[in-house]
Amino acid sequence: MLRKLHAAVFVLALSPISVLAQHVYVDLDDSTITINNSFIDIDVNQDSAMDFRLTLYRDTGVSGKLDHIIISPIDSLNGKVMGSQRGQFNYVDKLQIGHLISLVAPWSGMSASHYGTIDYRFDSIHDPYSQWQAPYNEGFIGTRTIKRDSLVFGWIRLSIAPDGKSFTVYDCGYQSTLDSSISAGHLWVSVPERSQWQGGWALTATDLVLTKPHANAVSLAIMDIQGHLLLQSDWQHESIRIPRQLLGSGMLIVLAQDREGDWVQRIPLID
Incomplete structure (x- = not known):
């Protein structure tokens, strides 16, 4: 039954x-x-x-x-x-x-x-x-x-x-x-069940600089708040530098992943 x-x-x-x-x-x-x-x-x-x-x-x-x-x-x-x-x-x-x-x-x-x-x-x-x-x-x-x-x-x-x-x-x-x-x-x-971002990030006049939140993080995805995927990449080095001209303005959602979990950070981009 x-x-x-x-x-x-x-x-x-x-x-x-x-x-x-x-x-x-x-x-x-x-x-x-x-x-x-x-x-x-x-x-x-x-x-x-x-x-x-x-x-x-x-x-x-x-x-x-x-x-x-x-x-x-x-x-x-x-x-x-x-x-x-x-x-x-x-x-x-x-x-x-x-x-x-x-x-x-x-x-x-x-x-x-x-x-x-x-x-x-x-x-x-x-x-x-x-x-x-x-x-x-x-x-x-x-x-x-x-x-x-x-x-x-x-x-x-x-x-x-x-x-x-x-x-x-x-x-x-x-x-x-x-x-x-x-x-x-x-x-x-x-949603709060996901791990909080433990890496670093900084905005310069020209770039967004991200530091790995976890040593095993292997991939990176960046979306705008509308859900559009702006960038997706393998993450091989400890830090990565992304030109701001590729990201537009407004709120970004940055996601790093490995097989064990995900790390999320919201980053406001203001012109």
């Missing part, structure tokens, strides 16, 4: 910045699904109608060695996720923070039978087409729903256990301005 799991949701009031950007962050109670044939329903765009269902199948099949995590639209006419057909099936893309979710993205993450594969394993061996393989860190699903005959773009953040026998859903977000794009993870980086 199916067991329906509802996440308690509320809209987190972050700051006036989120209002200006028309992005809405939704903090879900972290929900880990571990039981075969269990699922969680998610209302990404907060219109009181559930949009997507994520379902876990574990230790199933004739052999009992099949593990499968899928996503399906509750309203099959209006719900789509980013991904593409690979081989005979449709697979959900694993997005990283800053990945643009827009009309021109590939929206074939679910098949005509109305489900998309997030993770599929037989006897602990991955389907080679699944993007949700090691490293088993958090990722984002890009979503598209319809409201008043217009498109609403959003994302869902989740992670999959290394053995593929459970998954955890953390939160979601959406762009409340209809037919407008959003970056994966936008505003999630403002």
